[in-house]
Amino acid sequence: METTLTTFPEKDMCPVITEELGAFIRATRDAKKVAPKTEEPKPEEPKPTKEEQISQEDAQAKAEKKHAMEARYRELPQPPPSRPQDEGPSRKELLGQELSALKPGPDGKVDWTPLAELSGTRPSVNKYSISRYSLEEWRKHNDKVLSKETINESNIIDYNAKTSMMQAFGTIDKQQLENNNRLKQKAKDIYRWKVEVERACKMISDEVELLEIERQRLKGASRVLMLPESISRQCLEMRSYRSEPDLVADLADEQLVKEMKLVTEVRETLQTTLNKIEEQMKVNKAAKHRIEFDWCDKTMAYNADTINLSLNAKSNTLLFRPGATRFGDFTAPLEYWEFFCRETIENIETVRQKSVDLRSSLNAILINNGRKLRMQADKTDVALAETVALTTELCTKLKENLIATLQKIADMELLIQELQDAVKKTDAAMKLAQTRLDNRNNWRPHGENVRDQAHLGLIEEVKKIHETVTSLLGQIRNAERVRQDLIAKRKELEKDIASKNETLIIDRERCGKVRSHYPSASELAGF
Numbered sequence: 001m002e003t004t005l006t007t008f009p010e011k012d013m014c015p016v017i018t019e020e021l022g023a024f025i026r027a028t029r030d031a032k033k034v035a036p037k038t039e040e041p042k043p044e045e046p047k048p049t050k051e052e053q054i055s056q057e058d059a060q061a062k063a064e065k066k067h068a069m070e071a072r073y074r075e076l077p078q079p080p081p082s083r084p085q086d087e088g089p090s091r092k093e094l095l096g097q098e099l100s101a102l103k104p105g106p107d108g109k110v111d112w113t114p115l116a117e118l119s120g121t122r123p124s125v126n127k128y129s130i131s132r133y134s135l136e137e138w139r140k141h142n143d144k145v146l147s148k149e150t151i152n153e154s155n156i157i158d159y160n161a162k163t164s165m166m167q168a169f170g171t172i173d174k175q176q177l178e179n180n181n182r183l184k185q186k187a188k189d190i191y192r193w194k195v196e197v198e199r200a201c202k203m204i205s206d207e208v209e210l211l212e213i214e215r216q217r218l219k220g221a222s223r224v225l226m227l228p229e230s231i232s233r234q235c236l237e238m239r240s241y242r243s244e245p246d247l248v249a250d251l252a253d254e255q256l257v258k259e260m261k262l263v264t265e266v267r268e269t270l271q272t273t274l275n276k277i278e279e280q281m282k283v284n285k286a287a288k289h290r291i292e293f294d295w296c297d298k299t300m301a302y303n304a305d306t307i308n309l310s311l312n313a314k315s316n317t318l319l320f321r322p323g324a325t326r327f328g329d330f331t332a333p334l335e336y337w338e339f340f341c342r343e344t345i346e347n348i349e350t351v352r353q354k355s356v357d358l359r360s361s362l363n364a365i366l367i368n369n370g371r372k373l374r375m376q377a378d379k380t381d382v383a384l385a386e387t388v389a390l391t392t393e394l395c396t397k398l399k400e401n402l403i404a405t406l407q408k409i410a411d412m413e414l415l416i417q418e419l420q421d422a423v424k425k426t427d428a429a430m431k432l433a434q435t436r437l438d439n440r441n442n443w444r445p446h447g448e449n450v451r452d453q454a455h456l457g458l459i460e461e462v463k464k465i466h467e468t469v470t471s472l473l474g475q476i477r478n479a480e481r482v483r484q485d486l487i488a489k490r491k492e493l494e495k496d497i498a499s500k501n502e503t504l505i506i507d508r509e510r511c512g513k514v515r516s517h518y519p520s521a522s523e524l525a526g527f
Contacts, residue, residue, distance in 0.1 A: 180309065187305040193341045194298040200348045201291045207352045208284045214359050215277050217527075221366055222270050224523050228373055229263045231518055232256050232380075235511045242506060243499035252387045252507065255380040262376050266369045273365055280358050287351040294344050370524030377518050384515070388508045395500035402493040405486050412483040419476045426469050433461040 236256050240247070311318070332340075437458045441449065 176313075183305050183309050187302060187309065190298055190302045190305060194295065194302055196345055197291060197295045197298055197341075200345050201288070201295055204284060204288045204291060204348050204352055207355050208281070208288055211277065211281055211284060211355050211359060214362050215274070215281065218270060218274050218277060218362060218366070221370075221525065222267070222274070224519050225263060225267055225270065225373075227517065227519055228259070228377065228524070229267070231514055232259045232263060234514055235380075236260070238506050238510050238514075242503050243495075245496060245499050246391070246503045250383075250387055252380065252383040255376070255383040259373075259376045259380050262372060266373060269365060269369060273362055276358060277362065280355050283351055284355055287348050291344065291348050294341075366525040367521075370521040373524050374521040377515070381515060384507055384511055388504060391500050391503050391507065395497055395504065398493050398497045398500065402490060402497060405490045405493060409483055409486040409490060412479050412486060416476055416479040416483065419472050419479060423469055423472045423476070426465055426472070430462065430465045430469070433458050433465060437462065 236253070239253065239256075437455070440455055440458070
């Protein structure tokens with residue numbers, strides 16, 4: 001059963017006709033190209049240049065394109081007769097079959113276009129032609145083409161576009177001016193804080209240098225302090241070599257011990273102060289590093305804003321920067337920036353003030369310690385001088401006593417000699433008295449040998465002489481004992497005098513020579 005067609009099939013529309021039209025045009029072009037080959041050869045013409053060939057080819061291509069466009073609106077020509085018979089039915093035969101199959105609908109009209117369907121007009125279809133549009137549709141199309149709505153709309157769009165451009169450029173210029181003013185103000189603020197940071201950086205740098213000078217001064221004072229300590233220790237060591245009678249804890253020893261203790265206390269104080277200064281130096285350097293880092297940031301920010309102020313719409317370095325409107329990872333609000341700038345400078349000032357206070361206390365500590373050491377050294381020197389004076393006076397007295405003792409020894413020796421001579425002189429009297437008694441006892445006869453006064457007197461004389469000799473011998477023994485005591489005293493005096501002389505040599509010459517190198521108060525203060 002055949003189906004009634006109300007429209008053309010999709011495969012029978014213009015593309016097939018267009019292909020055949022293109023084939024016909026190509027065949028005609030080939031025929032034109034082949035035709036000149038059969039003509040007689042013409043004389044050779046001069047070859048055109050390369051540019052002329054290119055221009056001729058372009059003109060020929062444009063002409064061919066124009067002919068092709070015009071051929072689309074002409075009637076479809078018959079295909080060339082040289083088409084082989086075995087290729088199937090021709091396009092004309094197929095079109096005739098399709099048109100013969102096209103029949104009108106129930107109302108006797110052919111539904112051709114959607115517009116005809118909407119308007120209710122269906123042009124008639126005869127055997128030879130098809131009307132695509134009705135007269136009403138043609139008029140509507142002409143009215144639509146001649147309508148001024150598009151022109152009016154274009155005028156409105158033109159006015160709106162120009163107004164929008166003027167407003168856009170005005171807004172952009174206004175925003176650029178406002179942003180330039182904002183950038184100028186921000187650059188001024190950054191420059192103001194940059195100047196403050198530079199001032200703080202210079203102050204903390206100067207403070208670091210001054211504190212370093214004080215630290216070197218303190219180290220110098222610590223090195224100088226080794227000299228008083230060595231002097232005191234050497235003096236105590238030398239005084240320990242004194243002889244035993246003079247090895248006493250006198251005033252000089254007490255002052256030297258006090259001096260040693262004072263040197264130890266001063267050394268501990270200086271070491272504690274040095275530790276504080278080193279800690280403060282670390283804090284100062286850290287603060288200096290922070291303020292220098294902040295100064296670098298502000299310098300870079302100021303340079304960036306200066307570069308931005310120097311840019312304009314005609315600059316050569318302008319580029320599109322995708323993502324430039326995004327905030328960075330470390331952006332902060334303006335209040336925090338001002339607080340950070342103020343806090344940084346305040347922290348630097350606090351650190352600097354602490355360093356200044358420490359330097360002031362260091363100066364006072366060094367001066368006080370130097371004064372104390374110098375005063376103690378003066379006291380020690382006075383004590384040594386007093387000890388030397390006392391020792392000298394005592395040595396003088398010992399020498400005088402030694403001279404007196406020597407004189408006494410000499411006198412005692414003379415006395416002993418006199419006593420011995422006296423004892424010798426009593427021998428004759430003793431011999432005389434004993435001889436007389438012996439003669440009276442032996443030479444008197446019986447009755448004459450009586451105890452008369454003469455005999456008793458001789459006995460009494462012998463007794464007295466014996467008592468006298470005994471007394472003289474006792475005196476001699478006493479004199480000998482005293483002489484030995486005087487000799488022992490002389491030895492002791494000589495030993496004491498030698499000891500005192502040695503003490504004087506130690507205290508006056510050796511200790512005095514060593515203590516002459518004692519540093520002054522300014523040297524002890526580190527100057």
